[in-house]
Amino acid sequence: MTGCAPLWHPSPNFGPRRNGLRPQLIVLHYTAMASAEAALSRLCDPAHEVSAHYLIGSDGTLWQMVREDMRAWHAGAGEWMGHTDINSRSIGIELDNRGDHPFPDPQMQRLEALLPRIMTRWSIAPEGVIGHSDMAPGRKCDPGPRFDWQRLATLGFARPARRSNAATAATPQSFRKAARACGFTAEVDDATLLEAVRLRYRPWGEGPLCPDDLTPLLD
Template sequence: MDTGTDALPVSAWSPLTINPDGWLQVSSPDNGCSISIRHVVSPNFNPRPEQTSVRLIVLHNISLPPAQFGGGYIEQFFQNQLDPNAHPYFQTIHELKVSAHVLILRTGEIIQFVSCHDRAWHAGRSSYLGVPECNDYSVGIELEGTDDQPFTDEQYAAVIAVILGIQQAYPHTRQHLAGHSDIAPGRKTDPGQHLDWQRIRRAIASYYADAS
């Protein structure tokens, strides 16, 4: 799988990196980073097409049941283990086969389900800058939340760290950060109006300014 160009140098204080197998990890256990990462392998993935460079990061939101947080249902959903009898809404989705590379809970905990080198099933019918099938060349990040509620400070800290780790491994993604609604307009509305894009972009720009 082609990453596009050589990876960028990693700053000594960069909180997260991606290991050779495509999994996020804390860059140094001794750097004081309080970010928590779990790896939970989803069966819902496949290899990216040959010679496809990772060049897009897509942000989503998800809550199961809708507008309810916690309970571990998203994790179960991405592993095809959702109990359809646990909530009426689950009857409508339990047979779906979907995943994201990364889920960030309200607490800021990071759960990775699919190696960033592989193709997660998060975007569906989609197009970015005229190129269809965004799953082929993107990394999908789900934030536990809804379109109409603010995200937590812990989630912002975590998503910024995850984005930086991805950008260092796949430099083409530095210029390409989008929401699900951007790549599937009219079909999807997430991550919603409450996501503070400027907060994320300012933090990322500040990181690169300090690292240069």
């Protein structure tokens, strides 16, 4: 898909970034609504006090609701790399999806056209492209287990997961240390942390902590 000019659909739900902060992260969400149009209405309704910078429909239609230099209200409470107020540190992208089905190729292509432009404008590294569930473990689960993070990583638009055939001993302590080094610094219990990391790197993972949960976090 070529081109990435968004349709401007301004939301009143925004404000200035606080304390002189600028975007260091891109946070991906799913809308969990019936349609892109329903999500667009919600994100632009002052009664709901939520917004995002961009919304991408399942057919690849791209809307922009908030200027990138302004603070959209998409992330809420959470923490990443020891930092809070993620709204002031990030650009939010909503994807039209309920979380229970794959993300269509036209939508992914549009996202893949948009991400490098944002990353270049704000000097955001692939490690700065995260999911809502990464910075709000236990509270949020989007963009969910159906989102293809490996596809983004292969293109250089997200942190790649390490792959190794060598077994690595995994304990709650070693797992938490590795997860924190990758950015998962929110104070949550071991089970919630494991669930959040699996959503990002091993959505098919089940059962107790194992070496395959630790391996993707290692450099």
